Amino acid sequence: MSANDAFHIAVLPGDGIGHEVMQPCIAVLEAAAARVGGFSFRFDTHQAGAIHYRDHGIALPKSALDTSRRADAILLGAMGWPAIRYPDGTEIAPQLDLRFEFGLFAGVRPVRTLPSMPAILADKRAAHLDFVIIRESTEGLFASRGKGVVTDDREARDTMVITRDVCEPLFDFSFRLAQQRKARGGKGILACVDKANVFASFAFFRKVFNERAGLFPDIRADYAYVDATALDMVRRPWALDVLVTENMFGDILSDLGAGLMGGMGFAPSADIGAEHAVFQPCHGTAPDIAGQSKANPTAMILSGAMMLDWLGEKHGRKEALQAAELIRAAVDRAFAEGLKPYEIGGTDGTFEVARHVLEAMSQKTLEVA
Numbered sequence: 001m002s003a004n005d006a007f008h009i010a011v012l013p014g015d016g017i018g019h020e021v022m023q024p025c026i027a028v029l030e031a032a033a034a035r036v037g038g039f040s041f042r043f044d045t046h047q048a049g050a051i052h053y054r055d056h057g058i059a060l061p062k063s064a065l066d067t068s069r070r071a072d073a074i075l076l077g078a079m080g081w082p083a084i085r086y087p088d089g090t091e092i093a094p095q096l097d098l099r100f101e102f103g104l105f106a107g108v109r110p111v112r113t114l115p116s117m118p119a120i121l122a123d124k125r126a127a128h129l130d131f132v133i134i135r136e137s138t139e140g141l142f143a144s145r146g147k148g149v150v151t152d153d154r155e156a157r158d159t160m161v162i163t164r165d166v167c168e169p170l171f172d173f174s175f176r177l178a179q180q181r182k183a184r185g186g187k188g189i190l191a192c193v194d195k196a197n198v199f200a201s202f203a204f205f206r207k208v209f210n211e212r213a214g215l216f217p218d219i220r221a222d223y224a225y226v227d228a229t230a231l232d233m234v235r236r237p238w239a240l241d242v243l244v245t246e247n248m249f250g251d252i253l254s255d256l257g258a259g260l261m262g263g264m265g266f267a268p269s270a271d272i273g274a275e276h277a278v279f280q281p282c283h284g285t286a287p288d289i290a291g292q293s294k295a296n297p298t299a300m301i302l303s304g305a306m307m308l309d310w311l312g313e314k315h316g317r318k319e320a321l322q323a324a325e326l327i328r329a330a331v332d333r334a335f336a337e338g339l340k341p342y343e344i345g346g347t348d349g350t351f352e353v354a355r356h357v358l359e360a361m362s363q364k365t366l367e368v369a
């Protein structure tokens with residue numbers, strides 16, 4: 001793309017609160033682009049998800065997939081609905097299909113606490129967390145998705161798959177992320193989180209990790225079993241920096257990370273591959289609050305900032321990186337000034353959260369790095 005081209009963004013709002021949180025995210029992205037200047041967006045919205053499957057017999061229509069493939073990045077709300085299932089009873093989850101289709105091996109799940117949030121842990125150090133979980137997102141135990149076997153109603157098997165082809169780029173990506181964080185004052189540690197003491201698949205995961213560690217001597221390679229990591233995420237989460245782990249372990253640990261931030265509505269994510277990337281909040285469609293304008297759009301907004309980080313790095317567009325910083329600064333400012341979504345016992349609904357973030361962004365005193 002040339003320096004003047006707009007970023008072409010495929011927008012897949014999905015189901016439930018996916019729709020509700022997408023609108024604020026786009027408004028904040030537009031406002032950040034307007035304030036920083038030098039770049040713009042072309043949003044291309046497509047319907048996909050469980051409701052689309054119910055109404056049209058397909059969850060991820062070809063037009064949505066084609067646009068996603070052509071776009072510079074994909075923004076996704078949330079997909080799935082409890083009562084709508086495939087004939088075999090499995091969930092409608094095109095967001096998982098996209099990970100496999102585009103080889104999005106690195107699920108980046110930052111755990112960064114916002115100012116003035118209710119304390120989740122008693123220790124004061126837990127008010128300032130800043131670490132990242134990288135969840136491998138195309139294989140591991142999820143390789144068995146749709147392939148599990150139940151024999152004679154007596155035995156069930158799902159098989160975990162760990163490959164060198166995925167692990168090498170995954171670990172390289174993770175070491176590079178630790179390097180980028182170190183350059184900004186991070187700890188410079190990458191921990192391999194596994195269960196290498198029990199399973200051959202995880203011993204192999206760790207072996208490949210060790211091989212790649214040799215290429216990044218400036219980063220300290222660390223090791224932890226997943227059970228000990230769950231303990232440390234509660235006992236001393238402030239000591240963590242970057243963690244890389246298998247798909248299923250990452251699925252579980254990243255929800256624990258969301259809990260440390262205040263809830264699912266605070267947890268952004270990026271699913272990154274060699275060419276494509278999807279940016280979506282960690283949460284699902286939240287049927288229990290859908291349609292009530294109570295969803296917290298913070299995770300979606302912060303996922304939009306992660307999209308700008310990725311686009312800025314990939315295309316060498318400094319203004320996109322600045323806009324990402326601006327969005328995070330505006331979110332921080334809004335919370336520091338007392339924003340309190342329903343999710344944490346406040347009275348700020350989806351639109352109020354968006355309004356406060358937009359107001360914070362328009363403040364002249366908000367610094368753009």
Ligand code: ATP
Nearest residue numbers: 080264265283284285286287288289295296297343
């Ligand atoms: P999935 O299986 O797709 O992850 P889920 O039903 O297990 O979906 P979520 O949809 O993420 O999980 O919801 C978990 C809980 O978190 C629900 O009580 C939901 O209301 C709450 N929640 C999720 N996202 C938000 C949000 N953005 N704002 C407020 N509450 C949220």
